Amino acid sequence: MAIDPKKHEMPSQDPMVRAHNFNEVALGYEEATALAEAARCLNCKNQPCVAGCPVNVHIPEFIAKIKEGDFEGAYQIIASTSSLPAVCGRVCPQETQCEELCTLGKKFEPVGIGRLERFVADWHNDQEALKANPPKSNGHKVAIVGSGPAGLTCAGDLARLGYKVTIFEALHTPGGVLVYGIPEFRLPKAIVAREVEGLKDLGVDVETNVVIGKTLTIDEIFDMGYEAVFVGSGAGLPSFMHIPGESLRGVYSANEYLTRSNLMKAFRDDDPDTPIMKGGKVAVVGGGNVAMDAARTALRLGAEHVYIVYRRSMEELPARAEEVEHAKEEGIDFRLLNNPVEVLGYHNPDDPRDPKNGTVNGLRCIKMELGEPDASGRRRPVPIEGSEFDLDVDTVIIAIGTSPNPLIKNTTKGLEVNRKGGIVVNEGGLTSREAVYAGGDAVTGAATVISAMGAGKVAAASIDEYLSAK
Amino acid sequence: MYKIVRRRSLKPTVTQIEVEAPLVANKAKPGQFIILRVDEEGERIPLTVAGVNPDEGTVMVIFQVVGATTEKLNHKKEGEYLQDFVGPLGNPTETEGIKRVCVVGGGVGCAIAWPVAKEFHRIGAEVTSIIGFRSEDLVILEEEFDACSDRLIVMTDDGSYKREGNVTVPLRELLEAGEKFDMIITIGPLVMMKFVTLTAKDFDAPITVSMSPIMVDGTGMCGCCRLTLHTEEGEQMKFACVDGPDFNGYEVDFDEAIARGRTYFDYERKQHDHVCNLLKAADELKANA
Numbered sequence: 001m002a003i004d005p006k007k008h009e010m011p012s013q014d015p016m017v018r019a020h021n022f023n024e025v026a027l028g029y030e031e032a033t034a035l036a037e038a039a040r041c042l043n044c045k046n047q048p049c050v051a052g053c054p055v056n057v058h059i060p061e062f063i064a065k066i067k068e069g070d071f072e073g074a075y076q077i078i079a080s081t082s083s084l085p086a087v088c089g090r091v092c093p094q095e096t097q098c099e100e101l102c103t104l105g106k107k108f109e110p111v112g113i114g115r116l117e118r119f120v121a122d123w124h125n126d127q128e129a130l131k132a133n134p135p136k137s138n139g140h141k142v143a144i145v146g147s148g149p150a151g152l153t154c155a156g157d158l159a160r161l162g163y164k165v166t167i168f169e170a171l172h173t174p175g176g177v178l179v180y181g182i183p184e185f186r187l188p189k190a191i192v193a194r195e196v197e198g199l200k201d202l203g204v205d206v207e208t209n210v211v212i213g214k215t216l217t218i219d220e221i222f223d224m225g226y227e228a229v230f231v232g233s234g235a236g237l238p239s240f241m242h243i244p245g246e247s248l249r250g251v252y253s254a255n256e257y258l259t260r261s262n263l264m265k266a267f268r269d270d271d272p273d274t275p276i277m278k279g280g281k282v283a284v285v286g287g288g289n290v291a292m293d294a295a296r297t298a299l300r301l302g303a304e305h306v307y308i309v310y311r312r313s314m315e316e317l318p319a320r321a322e323e324v325e326h327a328k329e330e331g332i333d334f335r336l337l338n339n340p341v342e343v344l345g346y347h348n349p350d351d352p353r354d355p356k357n358g359t360v361n362g363l364r365c366i367k368m369e370l371g372e373p374d375a376s377g378r379r380r381p382v383p384i385e386g387s388e389f390d391l392d393v394d395t396v397i398i399a400i401g402t403s404p405n406p407l408i409k410n411t412t413k414g415l416e417v418n419r420k421g422g423i424v425v426n427e428g429g430l431t432s433r434e435a436v437y438a439g440g441d442a443v444t445g446a447a448t449v450i451s452a453m454g455a456g457k458v459a460a461a462s463i464d465e466y467l468s469a470k
Numbered sequence: 471m472y473k474i475v476r477r478r479s480l481k482p483t484v485t486q487i488e489v490e491a492p493l494v495a496n497k498a499k500p501g502q503f504i505i506l507r508v509d510e511e512g513e514r515i516p517l518t519v520a521g522v523n524p525d526e527g528t529v530m531v532i533f534q535v536v537g538a539t540t541e542k543l544n545h546k547k548e549g550e551y552l553q554d555f556v557g558p559l560g561n562p563t564e565t566e567g568i569k570r571v572c573v574v575g576g577g578v579g580c581a582i583a584w585p586v587a588k589e590f591h592r593i594g595a596e597v598t599s600i601i602g603f604r605s606e607d608l609v610i611l612e613e614e615f616d617a618c619s620d621r622l623i624v625m626t627d628d629g630s631y632k633r634e635g636n637v638t639v640p641l642r643e644l645l646e647a648g649e650k651f652d653m654i655i656t657i658g659p660l661v662m663m664k665f666v667t668l669t670a671k672d673f674d675a676p677i678t679v680s681m682s683p684i685m686v687d688g689t690g691m692c693g694c695c696r697l698t699l700h701t702e703e704g705e706q707m708k709f710a711c712v713d714g715p716d717f718n719g720y721e722v723d724f725d726e727a728i729a730r731g732r733t734y735f736d737y738e739r740k741q742h743d744h745v746c747n748l749l750k751a752a753d754e755l756k757a758n759a
Contacts, residue, residue: 172514215494358732
């Protein structure tokens with residue numbers, strides 16, 4: 001049988017419909033489609049795809065199980081190395097990881113590995129829940145700081161090895177960026193809640209409303225009898241551009257905008273307690289996944305027009321390919337090679353009490369062209385003199401990254417951080433403090449869910465090695 | 471869930487509650503704040519810690535009913551529970567090296583100023599307190615301030631109680647008379663703090679202001695609480711939740727902070743009315759049942 005050169009499409013909500021609701025965009029494969037897609041896998045010997053996965057999911061093996069129709073078997077293979085299969089199938093940038101290295105991809109489109117992973121995870125979650133029993137305790141206690149992808153992965157791996165794990169979470173709901181950052185239409189919160197419940201079944205305790213560095217310090221955690229700590233506290237303060245007008249009303253960091261909508265449920269139309277500006281014309285500054293999430297959230301909140309303003313070209317745009325495609329289909333207006341120079345504000349010189357004073361009424365941008373490659377290897381964007389123009393907007397969302405949260409570094413003696421504030425770790429995730437490990441955005445600055453999971457996994461193995469030897 | 475162990479109405483719209491939160495009670499120092507949610511659907515609001523009882527594991531906060539969330543909070547009775555209560559957040563008020571201090575509080579800001587005055591009194595500093603209110607029916611914590619102040623001046627805007635005028639009047643008199651304070655600390659509405667700062671400036675007196683901008687997470691993640699400082703090194707963006715809430719008054723851009731504070735004014739007023747009506751209807755139902 002000839003190989004289908006194209007990946008099987010995943011059904012999704014119609015762009016014109018979904019642009020106005022928060023339901024999940026991509027609908028997942030049906031069983032028949034999954035079987036057909038699995039049949040495209042060549043099951044090649046050298047398995048290049050596995051090396052492309054930060055948590056080394058045994059990809060050809062799980063796809064082989066799908067071919068046999070043994071979906072639970074496929075799930076167990078994924079779950080043996082990944083704590084969050086239903087999450088990864090949805091948010092991983094497969095095109096730059098497993099699928100980029102797929103042998104089939106040299107000639108045709110690669111196997112839809114992410115779509116198959118999602119199918120398997122959703123199939124498993126749809127079955128009558130088989131409660132996992134906590135494994136036999138090995139008597140060691142480990143604390144995890146932060147319940148985002150790094151922390152959940154580290155907790156899951158350690159709990160399966162018999163460690164008594166407690167996760168300390170600063171916010172009121174566990175999940176970290178999976179609940180405050182990534183919107184419902186891309187990752188339904190019920191899926192995250194389910195993954196957290198799965199960890200609880202394994203005996204993991206989750207303590208919300210505990211801010212490490214404030215409520216408790218790392219040293220106090222050790223005093224409480226924990227023998228090792230993993231810090232997965234995530235990204236911290238949002239970066240701003242330091243251009244005039246960034247404190248006007250109507251300028252949000254993407255963190256704030258998405259937190260209001262996702263975690264605080266401001267997106268709902270039943271008068272939520274937490275407000276957010278809805279409607280109008282919106283400019284989102286940045287080209288990453290967070291920028292796409294913010295732009296598409298703005299659209300769903302009723303914006304008439306949403307721009308993505310990005311200083312480089314489509315080629316350098318770092319967001320996941322599927323998100324960019326989805327955003328375009330929904331009508332997001334990409335203004336590439338444009339860089340903001342000032343947020344413009346309304347000011348009524350005749351009436352200092354005018355309630356509109358201090359609100360956004362435009363974004364001044366300058367056109368850019370690509371010059372010589374910079375340190376990152378990408379061509380450096382250079383402003384074209386005299387090319388300034390104004391976009392007519394009333395909300396501006398800045399999505400240009402974050403810097404690590406300073407709370408833990410400020411309250412933990414002997415914890416080394418780099419120039420940007422990221423915690424310094426060795427290849428095993430160990431920090432400059434004995435028994436303190438770290439991973440995820442707290443170490444690298446803003447990165448991906450899967451790289452944070454990879455770091456959580458590495459640290460769990462190191463913690464196991466360290467405590468087993470004790 | 472966090473139990474309200476004691477509740478005391480200070481004024482019809484100002485309430486003091488003590489909440490069981492042992493980890494917070496162990497740590498909180500004057501000048502720090504907590505964030506709470508009343509119920510599962512609630513928003514996160516920051517409130518300054520008014521006092522702690524570590525033995526009992528309780529944290530006291532005082533709030534004024536200004537919006538939907540504080541209205542719902544005010545409806546909670548002793549023995550009932552709050553959904554979330556997290557802290558202590560922000561940095562404690564700097565007390566080191568301060569021997570003579572003037573604490574200037576305005577309105578419900580006095581609830582924040584009081585533990586600060588108490589702390590200075592405890593460490594042996596000479597404390598002058600100036601507290602101001604709109605009118606007599608809003609005066610709170612007078613006895614408490616009296617107990618921890620070497621000198622207490624109470625002002626009302628309309629003269630309905632004690633001296634008429636705003637807090638800058640006696641402050642200016644003291645400074646004109648040659649009083650030297652190691653620090654003036656002011657806590658209250660932004661407009662008041664702006665004018666207290668301008669008054670201090672005429673005398674080159676050092677001043678600390680306690681900022682309470684809109685927050686969401688309160689842990690240094692969302693950036694909503696940013697404010698602009700005009701420092702010798704130029705303009706700086708700071709975050710009240712992790713860099714503050716106390717700042718050098720001379721550096722704070724008050725006009726920007728005032729504008730940002732109004733961001734959700736209309737929405738909040740609408741929500742407040744909505745919640746008031748709901749609660750009223752519920753009370754009536756209960757009364758008729």
